[in-house]
Amino acid sequence: MREILAYEGPCFTVEWYYDENGTSQAFDYFNRLGDAQKLPENEKQRAIFSMQSYNTRVQKGEYYEEG
Structure with a gap:
């Protein structure tokens, strides 16, 4: 059966x-x-x-959520 990838990333693959x-x-x-x-x-x-x-701001502590 053939395989065609829709997405391949570091965490998962979608076929x-x-x-x-x-x-x-x-x-x-x-x-x-x-x-x-x-x-x-x-x-x-x-x-x-x-x-x-977003990840950079979180790591630097520049991102916060009000709540």
Whole structure:
């Protein structure tokens, strides 16, 4: 059975699921989506930058939550 990765990162890997017939309803649906329905190209980079910025502020003690 073939494997197609949707995401591979340091903590987990997400693969498209294929049934016993070798078909993947989710992957087929994703491929039919128009470009406007998918994430913009730079969205992943923006999310990574935001996470790194947050982690840096937490480590420096510059981030706090009011509550």
